[in-house]
Amino acid sequence: xxxxxxxxxxxxxxxxxxxxxxxxxxxxxxxxxxxxxxxxxxxxxxxxxxxxxxxxxxxxxxxxxxxxxxxxxxxxxxxxxxxxxxxxxxxxxxxxxxxxxxxxxxxxxxxxxxxxxxxxxxxxxxxxxxxxxxxxxxxxxxxxxxxxxxxxxxxxxxxxxxxx
Numbered sequence: 001x002x003x004x005x006x007x008x009x010x011x012x013x014x015x016x017x018x019x020x021x022x023x024x025x026x027x028x029x030x031x032x033x034x035x036x037x038x039x040x041x042x043x044x045x046x047x048x049x050x051x052x053x054x055x056x057x058x059x060x061x062x063x064x065x066x067x068x069x070x071x072x073x074x075x076x077x078x079x080x081x082x083x084x085x086x087x088x089x090x091x092x093x094x095x096x097x098x099x100x101x102x103x104x105x106x107x108x109x110x111x112x113x114x115x116x117x118x119x120x121x122x123x124x125x126x127x128x129x130x131x132x133x134x135x136x137x138x139x140x141x142x143x144x145x146x147x148x149x150x151x152x153x154x155x156x157x158x159x160x161x162x163x164x
Contacts, residue, residue: 005115007133011141014106015148017095018078023147024093025050025081030058033147035139036132038062050083051075082114089115109144111137 013020023029026049027042043057050056052075060066074082074092082092094110113133 003116005118007113007137008110009134009137009141010108010110011138011145012098012100012106013109013141013145013148014100014104016105017097017107020095020107020109020144020148021078021081023144027056027058029147033140033144035141035143036136040065043067050081056083082112088118089113090117109141111141113137 023033027046028048031039031041038060040059040061043059046056047054050072052072054072055069056072057067057069060068068085070083070085070091072081072083073090074080079095080093082090084090090112092110092112092114094112096108096110097105098108099105
């Protein structure tokens with residue numbers, strides 16, 4: 001059974017789960033991998049690396065600039081990280097070590113937008129989020145894949161803020 005308030009997409013990325021987790025646990029890199037075009041950057045004074053219960057702010061733009069405060073609500077080092085904001089929906093990443101069809105090691109990365117527990121889900125549907133999120137999540141996973149295989153991760157390429 002499917003649920004329109006749980007949007008989930010997965011992608012194999014040829015990188016270790018721990019390396020991918022470092023990107024996801026670093027708010028300053030969220031704008032680099034964001035496929036929706038709405039995440040503009042991390043707010044100053046937030047944590048450099050996320051942990052369970054951490055609060056971090058992001059600079060956003062959907063037709064206008066705004067700020068959003070998130071709280072890390074799920075955290076398993078190297079395997080799972082999720083955060084929610086006042087709206088109640090959760091952005092979650094699940095990292096499972098796997099091998100591709102050729103036997104090369106990597107990670108199956110699953111990104112989820114989970115609004116199943118949100119009381120005012122109808123407002124999210126009217127705003128079109130369940131309809132738009134599949135494409136945005138696929139773009140985010142593609143950008144995460146590109147980032148993980150970029151020169152920046154190897155330490156010899158441009159800084160993350162130069163990858164936009």
